[in-house]
Every structure is written in C-alpha cells, then in structure tokens.
Amino acid sequence: MAFGEFDLIDNYFTHRWPQRDDVVLGVGDDGAVLALPQGAELVVATDTMVSGVHFDEQTPARAIAHKVAAVNLSDLAAMGAEPAWLSLALTLPEADQDWLNGFSHGLKEICDYYGCQLIGGDTTKGPLTVTVTAHGFVPAGTALRRDGAKPGDxxxxxxxxxxxxxxxxxxxxxxxxxxxxxxxxxxxxxxxxxxxxxxxxxxxxxxxxxxxxxxxxxxxxxxxxxxxxxxxxxxxxxxxxxxxxxxxxxxxxxxxxxxxxxxxxxxxxxxxxxxxxxxxxxxxxxxxxxxxxxxxxxxxxxxxxxxxxxxxxxxxxxxxxxxx
Amino acid sequence: MAFGEFDLIDNYFTHRWPQRDDVVLGVGDDGAVLALPQGAELVVATDTMVSGVHFDEQTPARAIAHKVAAVNLSDLAAMGAEPAWLSLALTLPEADQDWLNGFSHGLKEICDYYGCQLIGGDTTKGPLTVTVTAHGFVPAGTALRRDGAKPGDxxxxxxxxxxxxxxxxxxxxxxxxxxxxxxxxxxxxxxxxxxxxxxxxxxxxxxxxxxxxxxxxxxxxxxxxxxxxxxxxxxxxxxxxxxxxxxxxxxxxxxxxxxxxxxxxxxxxxxxxxxxxxxxxxxxxxxxxxxxxxxxxxxxxxxxxxxxxxxxxxxxxxxxxxxx
Incomplete structure (x- = not known):
C-alpha cells in the first residue's frame, strides 16, 4: 500500500474525492479500514488493463481510468451488487503530470457518478498497467451468478x-x-x-x-x-x-x-x-x-x-x- | 474478472486450494461473493511487484508469488488485521507452464500457512506484473494506524x-x-x-x-x-x-x-x-x-x-x- 509514499502521485488521489461514511480510514495508511453493512455479502472483482493489449498509445488517460473502473463496476453489475469502494494499482513508466491529471480526473468522474470511493492502492514504476479491484454489496443470498439458468428461461x-x-x-x-x-x-x-x-x-x-x-x-x-x-x-x-x-x-x-x-x-x-x-x-x-x-x-x-x-x-x- | 476464461491458467488457480467457510462464491464468476463477520471492520491493502523493478529475471516464480502475497499480508499485519482473502491480477508475457507451476505453488503455500483463500482475479498478457489485493478483519475500532503515536511512547x-x-x-x-x-x-x-x-x-x-x-x-x-x-x-x-x-x-x-x-x-x-x-x-x-x-x-x-x-x-x- 504505497499511496502516501510519493507526494507527487499522492496529490492526484487523496484530495477532493468523494467520501463515503463507511470508509473509516482511506488512502494513506498500510491498508484501508471499512465499516461493513449488516445482512450483506461483499462482492469483489478485479480487472487489469495493459498498454498495447487493452488500449493503445492514443487512448486518452481519462478514458483509460474510466474504462478500468467501468469494467470492474460492470462485473459488480453482473453480480447485482451496489458498488462501494475501489482500489487502484497503477504502474507507470514515468510520473507525467498531464497524464496523471487526465487519469485522476477520469477516475474521479466515474467514482462520483456511481457513488464509490477510492480507498487505496499502489503506484509503481514500470510498463503502463492498471489494475482495479472493486468492492460492492448484495443482500445476503441474492448475488446474480452464472450457474442458475434453467431450460425455458x-x-x-x-x-x-x-x-x-x-x-x-x-x-x-x-x-x-x-x-x-x-x-x-x-x-x-x-x-x-x-x-x-x-x-x-x-x-x-x-x-x-x-x-x-x-x-x-x-x-x-x-x-x-x-x-x-x-x-x-x-x-x-x-x-x-x-x-x-x-x-x-x-x-x-x-x-x-x-x-x-x-x-x-x-x-x-x-x-x-x-x-x-x-x-x-x-x-x-x-x-x-x-x-x-x-x-x-x-x-x-x-x-x-x-x-x-x-x-x-x-x-x-x-x-x-x-x-x- | 477473467479467471475461468482461459482454461490454461484456470487450472493453476482453481483446484486444490484451501477453502474458507466465508467464501460463498470464489474463482469463476464475474466477482467473488463473501460472507461478512459481525462486529468487524474490513481491512484492504494492495501491492504491485513489477519485473525489473521489484525483482529480477533470476527470481524464482515461487518467490515472486510468496513475496507479493507476503507484502500484502504484512500491510494487514501492520493494521492488526486477520487475513481472509486474496485477489490476484497477473500480467504475463506468455503462459509458461513451469513458471505458472512455481508461481501457483508459492501462492498456495502462503495461502495455506495464513489460512487465506484466493477468491479471484484477472490474467492478462503483457510485461510481467503481479498485483495482489488482500482482505482481512479487525474487531471494529481496533485497527492499528500510523497516526496514534504520542510523546513518551x-x-x-x-x-x-x-x-x-x-x-x-x-x-x-x-x-x-x-x-x-x-x-x-x-x-x-x-x-x-x-x-x-x-x-x-x-x-x-x-x-x-x-x-x-x-x-x-x-x-x-x-x-x-x-x-x-x-x-x-x-x-x-x-x-x-x-x-x-x-x-x-x-x-x-x-x-x-x-x-x-x-x-x-x-x-x-x-x-x-x-x-x-x-x-x-x-x-x-x-x-x-x-x-x-x-x-x-x-x-x-x-x-x-x-x-x-x-x-x-x-x-x-x-x-x-x-x-x-
């Protein structure tokens, strides 16, 4: 959990983001601490997007951020879950200010829209790769699954x-x-x-x-x-x-x-x-x-x-x- | 959430792994579904390791798996949390059988030892990068934080x-x-x-x-x-x-x-x-x-x-x- 180590990047992900009441401790410690609703089950999904595989050099940073979050929220949607929190693992070749501005802007927009909060993550140096883990909730026993289809449906x-x-x-x-x-x-x-x-x-x-x-x-x-x-x-x-x-x-x-x-x-x-x-x-x-x-x-x-x-x-x- | 899409990789992460009672639905759907303990708060940590930055070409796959899990469990330890579940985002240049054997072996060992379960993730093609998100629990209000030290401690x-x-x-x-x-x-x-x-x-x-x-x-x-x-x-x-x-x-x-x-x-x-x-x-x-x-x-x-x-x-x- 490395947000907070690099002030440069810290700035893009810790200020002026939507705050949820169930986030006891967000970005900036070894881990996030999260209050849990009663009677709910947690749904967790993870997706990675890799430069040159899932998007090309021309893809705007704002679109990359939107899409990696959207892909995860789509997994939650397919489970019937209400989105709550996102973790971000961002591997970057360099700390480019314009790129980080666009990326954090795109991520903030989709978090705002769906009422979810960025709770932490890690920033590392390397080939551009973005992984998001999304957390959401369903009332216990109501998650949508792949294995329930019956003949005639x-x-x-x-x-x-x-x-x-x-x-x-x-x-x-x-x-x-x-x-x-x-x-x-x-x-x-x-x-x-x-x-x-x-x-x-x-x-x-x-x-x-x-x-x-x-x-x-x-x-x-x-x-x-x-x-x-x-x-x-x-x-x-x-x-x-x-x-x-x-x-x-x-x-x-x-x-x-x-x-x-x-x-x-x-x-x-x-x-x-x-x-x-x-x-x-x-x-x-x-x-x-x-x-x-x-x-x-x-x-x-x-x-x-x-x-x-x-x-x-x-x-x-x-x-x-x-x-x- | 792409485990299950590629049978090749699927095999390494879905069979003969420790099973926890609180995992309602694990690897193989759009998301994992997880039962939540009462009176607890969830602690979430994320860490990434990148080839050529956090480890070199000589590092055995088993060590890479152990370490990326250990680094996350260490974040949970620093929060006072009891580990429960891991998500894995694995970006690989190729589906090398020996490497995947070593990696899944190392991950299974540390999951066994600490009683945590792999609940899902994503496998993608690209430069070798491994991200783990770890989930654990603390009794509500007892998480260890960075901000509580007082003079004289x-x-x-x-x-x-x-x-x-x-x-x-x-x-x-x-x-x-x-x-x-x-x-x-x-x-x-x-x-x-x-x-x-x-x-x-x-x-x-x-x-x-x-x-x-x-x-x-x-x-x-x-x-x-x-x-x-x-x-x-x-x-x-x-x-x-x-x-x-x-x-x-x-x-x-x-x-x-x-x-x-x-x-x-x-x-x-x-x-x-x-x-x-x-x-x-x-x-x-x-x-x-x-x-x-x-x-x-x-x-x-x-x-x-x-x-x-x-x-x-x-x-x-x-x-x-x-x-x-």
Missing part, C-alpha cells in the same frame, strides 16, 4: 452490442465509417456505461447474469457451461445501434454483435415465473433490455437462428482469448 | 532488519559475503515472513504501527508525520542478525538496518500505560520485539544516537522512492 441483453467492436475495427483500419458514427461508437469503446442500476434491479428476478466483455457468444457460453444448459438465439432480435446498421451490412452487424466484446452490456436469463415482476420493474427503469432467445436443455449447445433458419457467423473466433 | 521493531538489503547488495555485486550467510539473507529477501500474529496481538496495545518495506528511517517517518511527533532511536539497540554482524562492519550494519527495506518487520509504538499488558502478551508469543527508542514531542524530527552521541548515516537516501 428467457434470454436478454441490456442494450445495443457490437459498437465497441466496430470502433476498434475502424481504429485498426479494418473498416471505415462516417465521422459522426465513429464518434458515437468510439464513445462506447472508450467510456462504456456499466449497467449498475439494472444489475441491482435484476436481483431475485434473473436466474443468471454475466457482463459482455469478450462478445455475446463467448460470454453466453460461460452461462451455458456453468448452468449446464443450451440456448437458442434469434440473431434478428439482437439490439443494434443506428451507427451500426447505417455503417455496415446486416450480416456484418450481426457478426459484430455476436463476436466483438467491450460493450459491457449485461446478458441475463429470466424464468417465465418472474416475467411479470421483471416487466413491472423495467417499466420504471430507463434501460430496456431486449429478449433475444431462450434457454434450452441441450447442454453447452448454442444455436443461432435467422428467420428460423440456422445461422453461421463468418467470424469463427469467439471472443478474445489472450493466450490463444 | 516506546518504539519497537519486531525483529532483525537490514538482511534483505544486504542480500540485494550481494545480488547487485555491491558487496560479497559468505555463501552460508548469503543463503540466510536471500531467504529473507525472497521469502519474507509477514508478522501477522504479532500484528493481531498488538491491537489495543500499540498506539501506532507500520511495516518496514522501504527502510526503518523512511517508514518510521510516516508514523512521525501522521502522528505529528518525533523519535529518538538508539542505533546500538537495532536488532541485527548474525549473518549481518559477521558479514559487514558495525557502521555498515547499522546503515543496512536503518536504510534498506524489504524485511517486512513491524515498527510500532507502545504507550507506557500499556507496557505491562504488552510484556504479558509477548511472554506467550514467539516474536520478541526490541525496544529501539522513544517518541518525542519534536514534530517530524528523527534523532539517531549511538552511545548517546548523534549518529549520521553514510547513506543519506531514505528508502526507495520509485520516482525520485
């Missing part, structure tokens, strides 16, 4: 998918789209919105949930494997943005929606018996999840249909496996 | 210091010592023992505590600054190992003890009014902390004495500042 995604993948394709010069559309999809790549409120609303409603970080197919398969079930997805139902449908052909759009990650929408299942409660909760919620299919009893089998005919993706790769 | 260190610094000096060919002594001090550099049991015993006894990661002078100054006090240290009293005293001259030994880090002993203060309780507790404890001086009312002033005369270190640097 309805399958949902929380919003448009594929946009971040399209932005990455443009950035890597694999395709070209209009500037206006690029701005929209780049915003989704750089500043994803974790579905924190929706996740909490799905507690005691959804039978399983995961966030889409590696692509719908890859992440849905985690639910299928953990729950020992299959799924049928109607690819015509996949929610696509205007930026997507106006930029690429229909088949390519479906491909992006199925295979590209980084959108951080939720994928979840709702039993028939909870559909009424689900619709009632959603009526008061800004997010409008889309039903894209149904869970089947064919273990580990994902069937893609278009106009009720089997559909095969042109891109056979399923998500982004760092070591494949 | 006795100043202690928990054991011999300087050995890890001596090992590093040999490794970097700045000095030579006998093979037998080198093996002993290298063990302290590679496999430090966090003072977990002692830290818990110091709750409601010590008025302040810190672990010595950057060197006694550098770390003691954090207590002095946070507590707005000074200290007088009798350098003749510094606990030195036989490996140290038989390898280097007295002045150099004192220098290592004052200025080199990585020993992970505790430095703490005990009020006169708690000395009786402290001695009683220690009578039943294997560790035998040494009194090295006393807290004074001269804010931020550290006075070093040898034979009651002012003593000045030849090495003016105070700890290891990554960005200075």
């Amino acid at each position: 309805w399958l949902f995604v929380s919003g448009c998918i594929g946009d971040a993948g399209l932005a990455l394709a443009v950035q890597q010069q694999r395709t070209t789209i209009s500037d206006a559309h690029y701005r929209r999809v780049l915003e989704r790549l750089y500043f994803p919105s974790p579905r924190v409120a929706l996740g909490q609303n799905l507690r005691e409603i959804a039978s399983s949930a995961i966030d889409i970080s590696d692509g719908l197919v890859a992440d849905l398969k985690h639910i299928l494997k953990a729950s020992n079930v299959g799924a049928r997805v109607d690819v015509d139902e996949l929610p696509l943005s205007l930026a997507m449908t106006e930029s690429v052909a229909a088949d390519a759009a479906i491909d992006y929606a199925l295979s590209s990650g980084d959108d951080y929408e939720l994928c979840f299942t709702v039993p028939e018996s909870r559909r009424g409660v689900f619709d009632t909760v959603l009526a008061h919620h800004p997010a409008k999840p889309i039903c894209i299919g149904r869970i089947t009893n064919e273990a580990n089998t994902l069937t893609l249909l278009r106009n009720d005919e089997p559909w095969f993706s042109q891109r056979e790769r399923e998500g982004y496996d760092h070591f494949s | 006795w100043l202690f260190v928990s054991g011999c210091i300087g050995d890890a610094g001596l090992a590093l000096a040999v490794q970097q060919q700045r000095t030579t010592i006998s093979d037998a002594h080198y093996r002993r001090v290298l063990e302290r550099l590679y496999f430090p023992s966090p003072r977990v049991a002692l830290g818990q015993n110091l709750r409601e006894i010590a008025s302040s505590a810190i672990d010595i990661s950057d060197g006694l002078v550098a770390d003691l100054k954090h207590i002095l600054k946070a507590s707005n006090v000074g200290a007088r240290v009798d350098v003749d009293e510094l606990p030195l190992s036989l490996a140290m005293t038989e390898s280097v001259a007295a002045d150099a030994a004192i220098d290592y003890a004052l200025s080199s880090g990585d020993d992970y002993e505790l430095c703490f203060t005990v009020p006169e009014s708690r000395r009786g309780v402290f001695d009683t507790v220690l009578a039943h404890h294997p560790a035998k902390p040494i009194c090295i001086g006393r807290i004074t009312n001269e804010a931020n002033t550290l006075t070093l004495l040898r034979n009651d005369e002012p003593w000045f270190s030849q090495r003016e640097r105070e700890g290891y500042d990554h960005f200075s």
